Amino acid sequence: MEKKRFTRTAIACALMALAGAAQADVSQRVEALLRQMTLDEKVGQLNQLSGKDFSTGPGSGKVRDIERDIRDGRIGSMLNIRGAAETRRVQALALQSRLHIPLLFGLDVIHGYRTVFPVPLGEAASWDLDAIEESARIAAREASAAGVHWTFAPMVDIGRDPRWGRVMEGAGEDTYLGSRIAAARVRGFQGTKLGGLESVMATAKHFAGYGAALAGRDYNAVDMSEHQLYETYLPPFKAAADAGVATFMNSFNTLNGIPATGNAMLQRDILKGRWGFKGFVVSDWGSVREMVVHGYANDLPDAAAKAITAGSDMDMESSAYASSLANLVRSGRVDVKFVDDAVRRVLTKKFELGLFDDPYRFSDPAREKAALADPRHRAAARRIAAESMVLLKNDGGALPLRKDARSIAVIGPLADARRDLEGGWIVDSNAATMASLVDAVRTHAGPGTRVAYAAGCDVACRGTDGFAAALDLARAADVVVLAVGESWDMSGEAKSRADIGLPGRQAELFDALKAIGKTPVVVIMAGRPLIFENVAQGANAILYAWHPGSEGGNAIADVLFGDVNPSAKLPMTFPRNMGQIPIGYQQYQTGRPVLDNGNSVYRSAYIDSPNTPRYAFGHGLSYTTFAYGDLRLSSTRMTPDGKITLQFTLTNSGRVAGAEVVQFYLRDPVASVVRPVKELKGFQRIALKPGEHRTVSFTVDRDTLSFFDRKLAWGAEPGTFELMVGSASDDIRLRQTIELTGP
Incomplete structure (x- = not known):
């Protein structure tokens, strides 16, 4: 046994030594190349332009200038160029440069390349980290086969205002869930290490605070305390960094008056300093130039100086670095050390991807053809889409539908939709190959x-x-299915909505069906939480399908007819009305809480609406039922370096097999900084057959009980804590109190 243990240790040490040697070799090659580069060539590596600029056609001056700049080594990366043949053609231009430095090809592969998965917010509703990682892995397999090296995903911004259209691109409102999903998506895109032929570099975006835009209006200013920043908005970025994400993208917004692109506190102090991030930071589209519009920089050269000094390594589409940075260094305005640091980071990723050894290694037409035609990808898209759909309501067993019904009327503006099933940010899909909901029914x-x-x-x-x-x-049908919601372009970037009700008069169509005595089963497709009070109150069954992707129509039908038992849970709170926004489950106790029965007037409440949401974070029903019982703790007292195990029994108490997402919440009732009334600290997705039961365990340690104090120090304070386990944030089934003793 000792010999085997020694052998395993020796092998592990050898592998670590090889990895260290490989990294040392990359560092040596980077430094050797850096010494050969002129200042203009260095600046070129920090310049990224869009392949859309080629679209003006052969013979235009613009095309010749871009091609000349690539051949002269003045461009380090291109975006929006894809396909094995086209990336090979453009890469060949870069290899004509003096030092033969290859290009990076970047693309927004947000929720699939050719195979389209549910929009990320919908995928987050699955709470299935393996499935989320799998979808990113398939997207990477298809994109990398098409010559793409780098995706601008995942977006890990916390979003608590559904008016903001980009909530569709993130994982919702919760910091813990968002952090776990951020790490899963990074693993999916990048694989075990950079350079694998079926992986792409991932980007954690938008750093930072973008999801807190005032009034839910895209690109708007963000104003928050440092405590809120550290507690809520930074942890998913830290999780992505810890998972090895290759790049970060800064955000368009100002944060407390400073544009994120020029924010040294974010990029130098936190990201590259405290967190030790070794990758590089790319600006968002034109965000260097936009610092002039913000009123933070005088002109483009001033913006370039402030961005590079603050830690923004690559300039996407502003041409600020290309036009100004070399002169800023020569004049002494910018220290060349900032340029060298940025170039070193970019070159390191190109070496790690293996592009210096084979610049065309990702541009393989045969591999591209095979990857884009792999039938396993569509099968995974159908499975993951069904797993992402949330059964919001199912009174009287309206679902699943009977397959032997005499007649079914499928009604509504999205009943025969195809392109709208996919949502925004589509790369290479073909809606003609998709089944609509009517087709699938x-x-x-x-x-x-x-x-x-x-x-x-x-x-x-x-x-x-x-x-x-x-x-x-509808009058002639035994069953009516009503499909309503948003079109694909009603949510996403620059798609903020002041009114997030069902568009137009869709809600009236539901009312008209009710008026003739036909209560429909309602399917809602959208990229964000919507408000639909008449439907929520009047429907017997509501399935929230999000924008479910290439196999969305089939997946919806799988759930409606019971071939798949729904198991998804909401990653964002659904409000009852616009006046409740922003709303989330992580409320802070006030001095006059709503539940204070001693005073019914002077309390933190509305006079014309309940405080409670229509559907709470974590809500989601099933065709079966689950019983929680037999809660037990290994101890009710914990020392600072100790651990407590919480266990309970979960039983499928219904008649069909299903999966339950059990949720573990915590409350710290008294602390030096007021804590939320509830915080998610763990979850598990557990599949059970009818009558089957399982023991579920969660471990509580000091880190579980820790938070950022008023000095932004991470730690736990002695006291009592309430542990809660349930099926949703508003459906707590088991509770117990523990005590953390002092040091």
Whole structure:
């Protein structure tokens, strides 16, 4: 046994030594190359332009200038160029430069390349880290085969205002869940190490605070305390960094008056200083130039000086570095050490990707053809889409649908949608290959079932002219399915909405169906939480499908007919009305809380609305039921260096197999800084057969109980803590109190 242990240790040490040697070799090669570079060549590595600039066509001066700049080594990276043939062609231009430094090709591969998965917020609803990692891995496999080296994902911004359109691109409102998902997506995109032929570099974006834009309006200013920044918005970025993310992208917004692109506190002090991040930082599109518009920089050269000094390594699309940086160094305005540091970081990633050894290694037409046609990818998209759909309501067992129904009317502006199933940020999909919801219902229903379809209105639904035909179909049907929600371009970047109700008169279509005695099963497709009070109150069943991707139509039908038992849980709180926004489960106790029965007027409450949301964070139903019981702790007292194990029994108390996402919450009722009334500290997704039970365990240690104090120091304070386990943030089934003793 000792000999085996020694052998394993020796092997581990040898592997570590090889990794260290490889990294040392990269460092030596980077330094050797850096010594050969002129200042202009160094600046070129920090300049990124879009391949869309090639679209002006052969013979234009713009095309010739870009190609000349690539051949002269004045461009380090191109974005929006894809395909094995095209990336090979453009890479060949770079290899004509004096030092033959290859280009990096970057692309927004947000939730799939050719195979489209649910929008990231929808995927987050699965709470399935393995599935989320798998979807990123498939996206990386397809993108890398098309010559792409680098994706600008994952977006790890915490989003607590559903008016902000980019909530669709993140993981929701919770810091703990967002951190776990950030790490999973990084692992999926990058694999075990950079340089694998089926991996791409990931980007943690947008650093930092972008998700807290005032009024939910994209690109707007952000103003928050440092405590809020450290407690809520930075942890997912730290998780991405710890997972080895290759790059960071800074954000468009100002943070407490300083544009993030020029914020040295974020980029130099925190990211590259305290966190020791070794990758590089790329600006968001034009954000260096936009510091002039913000009123933070006088002109483009001033913006370039402030960005590079603050730690922004690569300039995306501003051309600020290309036009100004060399002269800023020569004039003494910018220390060359900042340029060298940035270039060193960029070159390191190019070496790690293996591009200096084989610049065309990712541009393989045969591999591209095979990867984009792999049927396993569509199968995974269908499975993950179904796992992401949240059953919000199911009164009276309205779902699942019977496959032997005589007739089904599928109605609504999204009933026959294809492109809208995919959501925003699509790269290479073909909607013609997709099944709409109507198509999928026809496939799933029994041979004797008649399936009819009427739109009622388009997604904008400005009029009711089509309602009559839809109502006629509904009258003749045994079952009515109503598909409503957002079109693909109603959420995403620059898609903030002041009113997040169902678009146009869609809600009236539901009311019209109710009025003729046909209560429909409602399917809602969207990239964000919507407000739909009449539907929430009047429907018997509501399935929130998000924008579910390439296999979305089939996946919705899988859930509607019970082929898949829904298990997803909400990653964002759904408000009842606009006045409640922003709203989330992590509320802070006030001096006059809502539950203070001693005073019914002077309390922190609305006079015209409940404080509670329509659907809480973590909510999601199943076709079966789960019982929680037999809570037990290894101890109720814990020393600062100790641990406590919490255990309970989870039982599938229903009649069909299903999966439950059990959620572990904590409350610190008294602390030197007021703590939230509830914080997610753990979760597990557990599949059980009918009648099956399992012991579920969570470990509580000092880190579980820790928080940032008023001096931004991370630690735990002695006292009592409440442990809570449940099916949602508002559905706590088990509670117990523990005590952390003093040092």
